[in-house]
Amino acid sequence: MIQFKNLTLARGAKILVQGASFQLHPGHKVGLTGANGAGKSSIFAMLRGELHAESGDLDIPPHWVIAHVAQETPALNDAAVEFVLDGDVELRSIEQALAALENAPEAAGSGERIAELHMRLSEVEGYSAKARAAELLSGLGFTSADLTRPVSDFSGGWRVRLNLARALMCRSDLLLLDEPTNHLDLDAVIWLESWLKEYRGTLMLISHDRDFLDVVINHIAHIEQQKLTLYRGGYSDFERQRAEKLAQQQSLYERQQRDVAHLNKYIDRFRAQATKARQAQSRIKALERMELISAAHVDSPFGFSFRASISAPDPLLVLDDVDAGYNQLAVLKHIALTMRPGERLGLLGRNGAGKSTLVKLLAAELQPLNGKRVEGKDLNIGYFAQHQLEQLRLDESPLQHMLRLDPQTREQEHRNYLGGFDFRGDMVTSPCAPFSGGEKSRLALALLIWTRPNLLLLDEPTNHLDLEMRHALTLALQEYEGGVVLVSHDRALLRASCDKFVLVADGKVEAFDGDLEDYRDWLTQQRLKEKNVDLVAEVESDKSSNKQDRAQNKADRQARQAERRPLLKESEQIEASMAKWQAEKTELDSRMAKPEIYSAENKNALQDILKRQAELTKQIDQAEERWLEIHEILEAIPAIA
Incomplete structure (x- = not known):
């Protein structure tokens, strides 16, 4: 087991954790939480042996294998599947030793050692290792054709997935994962949480996805005011315990009651409008649960709301029998979609199905190949996607960005507004070049919200945002009266923000009659179908001997x-x-x-x-x-x- 014994950890002169004492037993799955800068990444560095405690002790069994996701991926020529297999260091050492002995001139005299190595190879399931690596890659969204592609072929986000697969391939005793869902879409997140539930070692996980945490972990280690405290239970259990503690502080308690009353008002309004559809009922339950969540976040540094739109046409935007794609090749066909004020659509679909293509079409960044895209008068689109972060001026401060966007508004009003996104003090006037991904995302959201959009297009808005900011965004969306189209792997945000879901699959955009649990079932069925199709295709291919078919296949x-x-x-x-x-x-x-x-x-x-x-x-x-x-x-x- 891992033991923290009166441990104090510091970075330079700053004390991060003081006097921490607890034990983590084999099989514990621990979510490490705390504000940005509290020391979560430093604790991971200490567990990897890259940092040492100022005082006290950290005891980890010396024979334990520790796995973590590398931050960089060199542009290697190795095939993706071989790169993942390298994560199992012992397997590779056995294979190398066998190859050396079997190819040596004196191999005949090494029979006993070769037999021992083959026995150990069997014990570590080495003969099925390539199949397991392929399964990991498939679960993370790679195709069978990707298995043999060199690592250098993949873009940055896909190399992060390769690093994750390599860490999972390692037969580790302790697995350290820092924001593993950041570069994944929803189906890969669902697959990963299933894999981690079956993981037999000790897991320590940093994540800002509350649903992911609730499914995977059974303990929370929370850093607050230099104290590292271990809580038993999932993330929701931790929130309840923390809410009870914070409610005892009168000033925070009063703010909590205002937030809960405000949220109840919205729930009542939504309940009156909701149909009996399962997804609508699911959203009501999500909003009711947010009462408890709000109580645990009353001391959040974030507090903002969407500014009321100047006008809102009805409908906002209509897609009439539209085909969308690139270079005259349609990715999506016959799209029929009408967005009205107050409508909230969540886009579901597997990686590469065309969700981002649909959002670009709605945002007018992509023009229809066929059909009509009709905007309502005075349509004002607020489009948030990760590539928009790169449009920030790195040498300018948040305040300069706001003044450039709206020079007529007083500087103090801009400062007050930015404070709701936790840009305070010197940070308001500091260049944003050294900002973290989360800070840049917050600034991009602040700029977007200020423009009073009446149609919001949000493509993975929570990437790099911590739990507090995600909660603040969810609350702000409850107030927003415009139309919303949301792509996200954060199921808590989808549940609380969307009245309807749309499925993007097989080149079609269709209403999805169900909630996120139904979507999980749909994904499972799709994977089973693909396996069956592959099996049937193999059988049919073996049977096919018709020359005409072969000639046609060749032409195709x-x-x-x-x-x-x-x-x-x-x-x-x-x-x-x-x-x-x-x-x-x-x-x-x-x-x-x-x-x-x-x-x-x-x-x-x-x-x-x-x-x-x-x-x-x-x-x-x-x-x-x-x-x-x-x-x-x-x-x-x-x-x-």
Whole structure:
């Protein structure tokens, strides 16, 4: 087991944790929570042996294997499946030892050692290792064709998934996962939580996804005011315990009662409008549960609301028999969708099905291939997607961004508004270049909300946001009276914010009659169907001996090859450019990390670096967007057998 014995941990002069004492037993699954900067990542570094306690002891059994997700992935030529297999270090060492002995001239005299190695290979399930690695990759969204692609072929987000698969491949005693769902879509999140529930070792997890935490973990280790306290139960149990503690503080209690009364008012209004549809009832339950959640977050540093729209046409936006895609190849066909004020749609669908394509179509970033996209008069779209973070001016502060957006409003009013997003003190006037991903997301949301949109398009808005900010966003969305289209892997946000769900699958956009539990069942059925289809296809392929069929198949393959070839070539060119730009950006980032660059005499050099960083970020972002478009098109072209 792991023992914390009166442990104190510091970073420089700052004490992060003081006097922590508790035990983690094998099989414990622990969610590590606390405010940004409280010390969660430092505790992970200490468990990995990269940091040491100021005082006290941390005891970890010396024979334990510790697995974690690497932050960087080199552009290797290794096949994806081989890269994942490298996560099992003992397996690789056995394979290497066997290869050396079996190929040696004196192999005949090493029979006993070879037999021992084969026995150990069997014990570590080495003969099924490649199948297990393929299953991990499949669960995380990779196709069978991806297994043999070199690691260098994959973009940044997909390399993060490769690193995660490699960590899961390791037969570890302690698994450390820091925000593992950040780069996953909903079906991969659901698969991962099922895998982690079956994991037999000790798990420590940093996550801002409350549903994910509730399903996976059985303890919470919470950092607050330099105290690291272990709570028994899931995240919801922890929230209840913390709410009771905070409610005893009168000033916070009064604020809590105001929030709960406000939320109850909204629940009553929604209940009166709701149909008996299961998803509507599910949303009512989610909102009722938020009373308890609100109580646990009354001391949150975030508090904001959407500004009322100046006007709202009805309908806001109509898609009439629209086809959408890229380079005249439709990814989605015959879309019929009408958005009205107050409607809240959650988009469901597997990775690559076209959810982001639909959102781009709604945002007018993509024009219809066929059909009509009709905007209501005075439509004002607020579109949030991760690539929009790169449009922030890195050398400007949050206050400068607000003044640029609305120079007529008084500076103090902008400061007050930014305070609701926890931009306070010096942070309001500091350049946003060194901001974390979460801080940039908060700033982008603040800028979007200020524009008074009457239609919100939110594509994974919670990436990099902590639990407190996610809760504040959920509360703000309850007040918002415009239309909402939401893509998110955060099921708590989907449940509390969406009245209807739309399924994007098989090139279609259709209403989904069910809630998120029904969607989980749908995903399971899809995976079973795919396995059955693959099995039937194998059998049929073995039976097929008709020459005419073979000739037709050959013609089809040649046609698909001709269609795919220019796309694959463009994809390779993009990947080569991205690798070069990433290398240059990494070098600039290292220069930015040196204190001397911020001196007065280096002011011009700093400005040049910031400018080049922004250019590279934009180039990389545009390249990744095009790469994704290409691969959506490639997925729409039937695979070449």
